[in-house]
Amino acid sequence: MKPMQIVWRRLVMGGETCTRCGDTGRELEAATAQLAAALRPLGIEPVLEMQQIDEAAFKSNPSESNRVWIAGKPIEEWLGAEVGMSRCCSVCGDSDCRTIEVGGRTYEAIPQEQFIQAGLMAASQMLAPASPLNRGAASCCSGAAGAPPSAPTPNRASGDCCG
Template identity: 55%
Template structure:
């Protein structure tokens, strides 16, 4: 069975806390994984989630890396033709300018289930492309067709 790798990383303080937006994304991912398992099983694809923690010291140097998702090796913003912004976050982040996801005219601090699901389905679909999986199918020429003169 093929795997669809989903990587999500977020800040985790020494006390084990995270911010509300990362908590919201975590809840959305928890709801998405079973739905993806059910939807992708008939296609021979298994979603595999890896959750990485960013330590507070590392976070301070790169707050935009927290609450970031990659699916099938590409960022969620790539799959969704979205852009990344920032907004001030809460206590666990120390008021840092944390990552937001901008899709069309909407800005999301926590990444909603529907966006994660859409990006994952796009990634799964791309993994099924005959151009990436196998050699091209042989051409079959029918008598009397296209140049058999």
């Protein structure tokens, strides 16, 4: 199985996290289980890693709490989301904490549907074949688009494939 790394970071103080992060964690665990079932036939296994940040790291950069990466990219990149901040509670004190905005909706706790969407996008990219430039002359110089393979391409005569 090919691992699809999912990393979630959040503030933890005295074994506690805020409601926002707690809700996100439950949603992420449910989404990871659904992704595991959906991706198993494709040979991809989501692997969830939960990381804690301490109070000092949180105070220096609160937007690092409740942050998720899927297959090496932040979830906001997969979803085309904007990152924002809003007032949080309890463990976070009076700090503003991370939010994401997707399709005009702002989420403090990220719902599992967003994780599933991002995970499926990541899996699709993991399964995508190499680009024609990486496959060699047989693939990229076999003919112009829409033309039969025997039709000459501009670079075929020189042996220079795809540029």
